[in-house]
Amino acid sequence: MFGRLFGGKKAAAGPNPQETIEELRNVEERLLKKQEFLERKIVEEQQKARANATSNKRVAMQALKRKKLHEQEQQRNDGILAKIEQQRLSLENASANVDILKTMGEAAKAMKQVHESHNIDDVHELMEDIAEQQDLANEVAEAISSPTGFANGLDQDDLEAEFAALEDEVLNEQLVNVDPAPAENIGARLPAAPTDKLPSRPVAKKEDDDMADLEQWAAS
Template sequence: MSLFGKIFGGGSKGGKAATPQEAIQKLRETEEMLAKKQDFLEKKIEQELITAKKNGTKNKRAALQALKRKKRYEKQLAQIDGTLSTIEFQREALENANTNTEVLKNMGFAAKAMKAAHENMDIDKVDDLMAEITEQQEVAQEISDVISRPVGFGEDYDEDELLAELEDLEQEELDKNLLEIKGTADVPLPSVPSTSLPSKPAKKKQEEDDDDMADLEAWATN
């Protein structure tokens, strides 16, 4: 059985295939396991390096054994690094495929819903409906124009005849005014008296002059 078969628990031809969500979860768990293995190997490599340095001059054989173990741990660590890269790539590809699947599924639902919405629609019926709406709008506009048009209610008169009648009335009024003016001119005015108006008595005139002179002298002396 392959490594991926062991990881996903596969191997049985008749087994049900894992869903994308299940596969992604399995890959994440595997990544976590390998990451822990990385930490373990890095610590072991560090310990073996310390052991080799410690026994480098005192116990050459022990130092060499420590370096051999260190090399094995480094090889395992490199393999795990490669495996992690492969798993990460596979997980990302699976996540993208799952996203695309969900998007396509939702688009399919939307397409079916749109098809159901248009199922009872016919383009010819839509055109007929729009034409009918336009026609009714035109009828409504014509009705509005007729309603707003002034109506005489049967009082259909000749405008020229009305103007002639108005001119006759104006002429009649003008003639009447002229007759009134002429009648006023025939009334005799009062005659101008032929005799002169009586003048003031000479004595009274002299007294008034004396009073004026007295007032003038009083003003001059002040």
């Protein structure tokens, strides 16, 4: 408390998760390289022990002893590597969760800020006003598009009957007023008479004899 009052040193900031994750990865990499080194040493000591098994027991036994030590060190290294890897994965998951929660929190604050400018009662009232104005607009559109006074009193069947009568009357007048074709036009349309001379009609001799007898009787 006194430190805060009199400007004491500020508490050191905690470790950065990303930097810690990177350090853990570096440790994993070093442990993996150590594992490879121990594996090579185990193979070498095994080969040395085999090569001296029949010729030099002491050398072979020392090689087997070093092989056992390398194997023990390899097992300890495997345990450390597993714990480091588990810690790194846990930290990565925790860091990801923190980022997710931070983002969700910021989204919630932004949503709250947006909603603070709107009252739910005002929203309902606005929606009612919109619906009312929409209904009014529909009524106006319907009133404008509907037929007006005189047209409402007309009967479509009466109009059709009157039109049919008028149509018949006009057709009859057209038929009556058709002009007859002039005679010269008719003659022009008739085929021309043949110009060849018709054969003369022979005079009946019996008719002449009857006429002479009648004249003679009248004179006596």
